[in-house]
Amino acid sequence: xxxxxxxxxxxxxxxxxxxxxxxxxxxxxxxxxxQPFSLGQSQPQAFGTDGLLPGGSAILLLFRGLxxxxxxxxxxxxxxxxxxxxxxxxxIADLIVLALLLLLASFLQ
Numbered sequence: 506x507x508x509x510x511x512x513x514x515x516x517x518x519x520x521x522x523x524x525x526x527x528x529x530x531x532x533x534x535x536x537x538x539x540q541p542f543s544l545g546q547s548q549p550q551a552f553g554t555d556g557l558l559p560g561g562s563a564i565l566l567l568f569r570g571l572x573x574x575x576x577x578x579x580x581x582x583x584x585x586x587x588x589x590x591x592x593x594x595x596x597i598a599d600l601i602v603l604a605l606l607l608l609l610a611s612f613l614q
Contacts, residue, residue: 583596586599
C-alpha cells in the first residue's frame with residue numbers, strides 16, 4: 506500500500522470516528538419548536554410580505570418534468586450500459602452510488 510493510500514485511509518477512518526461521535530451525541534440534543542411547514546397547503550402570510558413569488562408554480566412544474574424525464578430515461582440508461590464491458594462496470598459503480606444516496610435519504614427522513 507502506498508503512503509498516499511495509507512494516509513487517505515487513516516483520514517477516512519478518523520472522519521468516520523468523528524461522525525460516529527457526533528451521531529452518538531445527537532440523542533441528547535434538544536431542539537426548540539420551529540415554524541410550521543406544510544407542502545401544498547396554504548400558510549398564513551407573515552406580516553409585511555406580498556404573497557407568493559411570481560412563477561413559483563412554473564418552477565415546480567419544470568422540476569416535476571425533469572424528474573419524470575429522468576425516471577423515463579433511467580431504464581434506457583441501464584439497457585445501454587449493459588451492452589459493453591466498460592458500461593457494465595460504470596453501471597455497477599453508478600448503482601452503488603445511487604443505492605448509497607437512497608440509503609442516506611431514507612436516514613434523513
